[in-house]
Ligand SMILES: NC(=O)c1ccc[n+]([C@@H]2O[C@H](COP(=O)([O-])OP(=O)(O)OC[C@H]3O[C@@H](n4cnc5c(N)ncnc54)[C@H](O)[C@@H]3O)[C@@H](O)[C@H]2O)c1
């Protein structure tokens with residue numbers, strides 16, 4: 001991915017708004033604040049307060065940075081307003097709960113889901129938490145997020161998951177977003193089956209999560225495509241049977257050669273740029289499934305002139321995180337070991353450095369970065 005961080009300008013605290021907020025809330029904390037495309041700062045913000053009886057305030061113990069945060073920094077999600085605290089992943093300890101929260105109490109250790117869900121609306125009842133009428137993906141997007149010392153979690157009963165005692169909390173940060181995302185949007189929507197040949201385009205943390213969880217279904221071949229040789233090497237150690245660097249090879253020709261000219265049964269797009277979605281369109285076998293995961297900021301050409309007769313399906317999905325409890329069991333039993341995705345560790349107040357590292361992943365050999373209290 002192109003260097004997203006080099007042209008950034010750090011700007012100082014937005015003093016007037018901070019002072020306004022201090023009138024109602026004296027306690028402050030530090031947080032990563034978005035100030036428009038390419039601009040961010042680690043700065044003082046009011047500590048969040050309970051606003052609704054269903055809220056919890058969580059003290060962040062560990063958080064991380066997602067490819068989606070890089071998309072926000074790039075300006076791909078212009079609906080994110082300046083002043084927003086980013087971040088939608090993390091584990092923490094409950095500081096305070098609203099009066100109607102019944103599943104959690106002060107002191108509980110929790111996984112924060114990237115998706116906020118009321119558990120009661122029509123979409124929640126269908127298991128489509130991502131489209132919850134009162135929540136969905138709002139954290140670090142429409143409301144302040146987890147790259148901070150404290151975060152307010154609405155609908156805490158349904159949006160937090162208890163951490164079993166004695167767990168490796170670092171590994172569980174991967175359950176906030178990347179594992180359910182790779183699994184639900186990539187593997188489940190892509191209908192991966194035993195004996196299939198699948199391609200995963202994008203070997204970032206999300207593509208790697210698809211790689212780890214695809215193996216629940218024993219596909220015969222897993223081809224991973226990226227432009228970063230380091231990430232491709234890591235993919236091999238995680239179970240990729242073939243890797244292709246698409247910046248130095250013709251990925252379409254290579255994949256067709258590997259599949260006797262047929263293409264792949266499932267193509268999982270885990271980048272979010274037109275070229276990688278179009279690659280999926282070019283390599284899909286008849287009857288195959290293109291499962292898009294990437295957040296796209298630009299329109300993509302749909303080649304119906306070649307695909308109309310190919311019996312394929314194309315799916316899109318915002319992660320619902322409905323599989324989080326199941327995935328937690330697979331992590332606890334070490335069936336999958338997402339902790340291996342962590343390459344760099346920082347203290348929370350080294351957030352800007354962590355963004356630089358994750359934003360220059362190829363140079364820094366970075367995959368998932370952990371920031372801890
Ligand atoms: N649908 C959802 O609910 C959901 C949830 C989380 C993340 N996402 C999205 O998933 C995508 C992946 O997230 P991530 O955290 O792994 O991001 P990332 O930026 O770490 O990884 C993207 C990978 O794509 C590779 N890449 C870039 N351009 C490429 C190209 N032209 N050809 C091949 N490879 C290329 C990069 O080298 C990198 O390894 C992002 O778009 C993110 O926004 C979607």
Ligand SMILES: [Zn+2]
Nearest residue numbers: 066067068177
């Ligand atoms: Zn994310």
Ligand SMILES: [Zn+2]
Nearest residue numbers: 118121124132
């Ligand atoms: Zn709901």
